[in-house]
Amino acid sequence: MPRWEPDARHRLVTAALHLFSEQGYDGTTVTEIAQRAGLTKSTFFRHFPDKKDVLSAGQETLSRLMADGVAGAPEGATPIVAVAAGLESAAGAMTPFNRELGPRLHAVIATSAELQERDQLKQVGIAAAVTEALRARGVPDPVAALAAEVGMLAFKEAYTAWTAPDNQQELTELTRASLERLHGALAELG
Amino acid sequence: MPRWEPDARHRLVTAALHLFSEQGYDGTTVTEIAQRAGLTKSTFFRHFPDKKDVLSAGQETLSRLMADGVAGAPEGATPIVAVAAGLESAAGAMTPFNRELGPRLHAVIATSAELQERDQLKQVGIAAAVTEALRARGVPDPVAALAAEVGMLAFKEAYTAWTAPDNQQELTELTRASLERLHGALAELG
Numbered sequence: 480m481p482r483w484e485p486d487a488r489h490r491l492v493t494a495a496l497h498l499f500s501e502q503g504y505d506g507t508t509v510t511e512i513a514q515r516a517g518l519t520k521s522t523f524f525r526h527f528p529d530k531k532d533v534l535s536a537g538q539e540t541l542s543r544l545m546a547d548g549v550a551g552a553p554e555g556a557t558p559i560v561a562v563a564a565g566l567e568s569a570a571g572a573m574t575p576f577n578r579e580l581g582p583r584l585h586a587v588i589a590t591s592a593e594l595q596e597r598d599q600l601k602q603v604g605i606a607a608a609v610t611e612a613l614r615a616r617g618v619p620d621p622v623a624a625l626a627a628e629v630g631m632l633a634f635k636e637a638y639t640a641w642t643a644p645d646n647q648q649e650l651t652e653l654t655r656a657s658l659e660r661l662h663g664a665l666a667e668l669g
Numbered sequence: 670m671p672r673w674e675p676d677a678r679h680r681l682v683t684a685a686l687h688l689f690s691e692q693g694y695d696g697t698t699v700t701e702i703a704q705r706a707g708l709t710k711s712t713f714f715r716h717f718p719d720k721k722d723v724l725s726a727g728q729e730t731l732s733r734l735m736a737d738g739v740a741g742a743p744e745g746a747t748p749i750v751a752v753a754a755g756l757e758s759a760a761g762a763m764t765p766f767n768r769e770l771g772p773r774l775h776a777v778i779a780t781s782a783e784l785q786e787r788d789q790l791k792q793v794g795i796a797a798a799v800t801e802a803l804r805a806r807g808v809p810d811p812v813a814a815l816a817a818e819v820g821m822l823a824f825k826e827a828y829t830a831w832t833a834p835d836n837q838q839e840l841t842e843l844t845r846a847s848l849e850r851l852h853g854a855l856a857e858l859g
Contacts, residue, residue, distance in 0.1 A: 557858075558858060559858060596786075596790055599789075599790055599793045600786055600789060600790065602793075603789045603792075603793065619854075621822055621826070621850070621851050621854045622854045622857060622858060624818075624822055625815075625818065625819065625822070625851070625854060625855065625858055626858055628814075628815065628818045629815065629858070632811055632814055632815070636811070660811070661811050661815070662859065664809075664811045664812045664815060665815065665855060665858055665859035666859035667812060667859075668747075668748060668749060668812060668815055668816055668819070668855055668859070669852065669855035669856035669857075669858070669859035
């Protein structure tokens with residue numbers, strides 16, 4: 480019977496981040512991550528299929544938050560307004576844990592080709608979920624994919640600004656500002 | 670001393686495609702691919718780092734063709750006109766080999782999660798190369814990324830139409846039409 484493991488996921492992600500920083504991604508085993516987190520290897524595998532998935536853990540949550548936000552936008556909202564609702568939903572759910580881990584996550588990902596691939600695939604997955612949610616609202620195909628891409632770019636830009644050491648703004652504010660800027664860039668392109 | 674191996678890459682890609690269709694991606698070894706192609710395993714590894722890379726072989730070529738096209742666009746061209754030049758350059762280089770293999774490639778990729786990931790990463794890589802080429806022309810960051818994404822969507826759409834059994838149009842014609850449609854979709858979004 481599994482022990483009750485409050486925050487096991489958080490602890491595993493934090494432990495993995497520390498170990499990857501200290502001794503590299505390739506040089507770290509799942510057993511070491513579990514030990515550092517004070518958990519067992521089998522607990523690790525209840526939460527993540529593989530070592531390479533531990534840092535892209537938030538993908539499903541983020542995809543669901545964005546897709547739900549898009550789905551919940553008022554009827555008749557333009558694609559960009561629906562995307563804004565998706566970003567609002569995702570940004571509102573980010574915690575101090577996400578904020579604190581962001582820059583370290585970024586630094587560790589930059590050290591490993593495999594982690595960079597995971598990160599790129601994570602972004603492709605989130606964009607696909609947003610595209611799907613827009614299609615479900617009746618947004619035609621290429622417009623849906625482009626609007627989702629605009630949303631992804633806005634979220635990435637805002638997230639980077641949010642995790643900067645001297646930032647004082649809320650993530651929701653920052654995503655709104657980024658989306659507005661990108662919407663302007665679209666007009667420039669169109 | 671390596672033998673002279675005319676078309677070794679083509680033969681390896683074709684052999685891999687056949688074997689993946691017949692017996693699955695997971696059930697196929699590099700040795701079998703090399704044998705089917707009438708080549709040695711070491712020849713395989715001179716051309717590809719790994720089994721998973723054999724079907725995304727065109728990435729570097731495609732990235733280079735698109736980036737060169739973008740770089741060669743007339744001075745003062747808008748980002749979309751530069752992207753059009755990139756697509757023109759890539760579309761013009763596609764051969765009957767690419768056309769014939771396209772649908773089979775697509776079908777095989779759909780059977781394996783690992784190949785789907787490779788394919789997604791390939792697309793991310795090409796988009797990054799186009800973004801970089803646009804940046805080098807002085808296109809600001811988010812506009813460059815969006816314009817590259819528009820180009821990717823246009824190329825994918827056109828490539829799919831080109832490889833359809835009843836298609837009579839040239840790929841360059843199809844990419845121009847797709848890009849025009851997507852440019853219209855941009856205006857709708859912006």
